[in-house]
Amino acid sequence: MRAVLTLAGKDLRNLLTSPMFYVISGLCSVLWTYAYLRAFLSFAERTRAFMQPGMEGGMNLQREVFLMHISQINLLYVFVVPALTMRLLAEEKRFRTFDLLLTSPITSTHIALGKFLAGMGAVTALTAISFIYPLATRGVAEFPMAPLLAAYAGVFLVSGAYVAVGLFASSLTESVMLSVILGLIFNISLWFISQGMAGDASPMVAAVLEYLSLGQHFLGFIMGSVKLASVVFLCSVIGLFVFLTQRVVESARWR
Amino acid sequence: MIEIKNLCKNYGDRPAIRNLNFSVKKGEVVGFLGPNGAGKSTTMKIITGYMAPSSGEVRVAGFDVFESPLEVKRRIGYLPETPPVYSDMYVLDYLRFVANLKGVPRERVESAAAGAIEKTGLGDVRKRMIGNLSKGYRQRVGLAQALVSDPEILILDEPTVGLDPKQMAEIRQLIRQLKGQHTIVLSTHILPEVQASCEKVIIINAGQIVAEDSLSGLSKRMSGGGHSVTVKVLRNQDAVAKSLASVGGVLKVRNTGNFIELECDGSETTIEKVAAHVVQSGAGLIELQVQSLALEDIFIKLTSKELTH
Known part of the structure; x- marks a missing residue:
């Protein structure tokens, strides 16, 4: 446990103090601010119209604003998380610091878990930044917190899947560039696995693929419902890719 | 360990x-x-x-x-x-x-x-x-x-x-x-x-x-216990080189031009005899150096021998 935390602590500090993290979080906040403000203002406009005498019931902030915000977080994460995780293992190999890890009294599982936690920490920091927007909205509007928290639980789990995938991509190569590209392709495949099969697939294959697609599960979370199947699915994706990473790290001993 | x-x-x-x-x-x-x-x-x-x-x-x-x-x-x-x-x-x-x-x-x-x-x-x-x-x-x-x-x-x-x-x-x-x-x-x-x-x-x-x-064991083993001695004199180098061959214990003499190279058995009396001989000949001894086989030579001997197999 101590080895895992030592590794995670070092890598997390490394990630959070790197210019990369600041560039990414800066650019993300610019995009989020622009889109969030626009959606929120147009929502306010329309609400005012609905509030005219004779019109009953308010509109749903969750569905109109947060849904957009959270899908945008997800969209950016598909691209941004591989960039955050790219160095985790690829650079250790390239600069030969991997030798130190492999000759220290720690197991491959410790290495994979430590690295995963570090990546998770950095992405969660980014998620925390994105959480400022709905939180600030609370100052001007009332809305129920529970669906928002459910949606953020979804963001947390999905970003965990991206981190695990990115970590696995990083373990496959010494090249940081290739690691980003691989991570991106894996992420996109996970997202679109159910697409493009429509028509020529049997209903059962289509149902299986749909279950395997991140999108379906994520949608549930955004709509405010936490389904056990989705939690289990996302946790298994994380577990699978961390396990695959551990296998790749272990394989360095046999090659 | x-x-x-x-x-x-x-x-x-x-x-x-x-x-x-x-x-x-x-x-x-x-x-x-x-x-x-x-x-x-x-x-x-x-x-x-x-x-x-x-x-x-x-x-x-x-x-x-x-x-x-x-x-x-x-x-x-x-x-x-x-x-x-x-x-x-x-x-x-x-x-x-x-x-x-x-x-x-x-x-x-x-x-x-x-x-x-x-x-x-x-x-x-x-x-x-x-x-x-x-x-x-x-x-x-x-x-x-x-x-x-x-x-x-x-x-x-x-x-x-x-x-x-x-x-x-x-x-x-x-x-x-x-x-x-x-x-x-x-x-x-x-x-x-x-x-x-x-x-x-x-x-x-x-x-x-x-x-x-x-x-030290390696060095002794590889050289077969022998030494090589180099001698540098001021005058009459050729004559000294020739006469050195007759000194007991000297196995081989080579006159390289700049100095004389001797291969001797390992004993110190041989070296003493060589020194005395050169001094007595009045050739003007300016340098006498005893070398056991250096690690470098051992290394080259061992690793190149292996390659020629």
Whole structure:
């Protein structure tokens, strides 16, 4: 446990103090601010119209604003998380610091878990930044917190899947560039696995693929419902890719 | 401390080491010598548990490297060819990190890092970023990393490669200081390094051990106990050279032009006789040098003999 935390602590500090993290979080906040403000203002406009005498019931902030915000977080994460995780293992190999890890009294599982936690920490920091927007909205509007928290639980789990995938991509190569590209392709495949099969697939294959697609599960979370199947699915994706990473790290001993 | 039996490692079809057998006793400083690509690094990586062999057995401090790798790794400090340092970390932070990674008890991490810094003379740079250090200092940080957990065994893979002569001398000095506290295995292809720091030499070539002996034993064995003597005189060099052949104990005389080279049996009386002979001839002796076979010659003899097979 101590080895895992030592590794995670070092890598997390490394990630959070790197210019990369600041560039990414800066650019993300610019995009989020622009889109969030626009959606929120147009929502306010329309609400005012609905509030005219004779019109009953308010509109749903969750569905109109947060849904957009959270899908945008997800969209950016598909691209941004591989960039955050790219160095985790690829650079250790390239600069030969991997030798130190492999000759220290720690197991491959410790290495994979430590690295995963570090990546998770950095992405969660980014998620925390994105959480400022709905939180600030609370100052001007009332809305129920529970669906928002459910949606953020979804963001947390999905970003965990991206981190695990990115970590696995990083373990496959010494090249940081290739690691980003691989991570991106894996992420996109996970997202679109159910697409493009429509028509020529049997209903059962289509149902299986749909279950395997991140999108379906994520949608549930955004709509405010936490389904056990989705939690289990996302946790298994994380577990699978961390396990695959551990296998790749272990394989360095046999090659 | 280290026992290696019938160790083999193949990279694909290419054998890197073949049937290696040797052992290192506690407290010994062993030089692991061989030309580039002889299998030195591979052997060291296997001892540290970094990679698995194709066949054979390695025991470190009584533990099998493959059955209890963690126990073995706890006892070994390893400096790979490229020091495994993070260029974006501070020296002190890095050593703390390594100490934690190696499982140094929490309350002793600080003192371990400070101790390693003191031993390797890194005091002046301990708050600097490793990436900004010179190669010599980075190598020392690598050495400090190997020392930080105070391991019983130190495995150093070409610790002075790429350093300038002054830095080399400093690292060698450091290794000499570590003698007695640790069992040290040191690989190199630089011969003075072995002469400077090691008691025992293992010469490896093309994946096999070609010699294993103490430094003096090796030198005696290879030269067959003989000496070569060079003599330099001011006058009448040719005449002196001819007459020297008649001195008892001199086996061969060669007149190179600049000096006279003699091969003699190993006894000191022969050398005395040679000196007396030259002085009596009045040729003006200005230099007389006795050389036993240097490690360099042994090394070339052993490794090239193997190649011509």
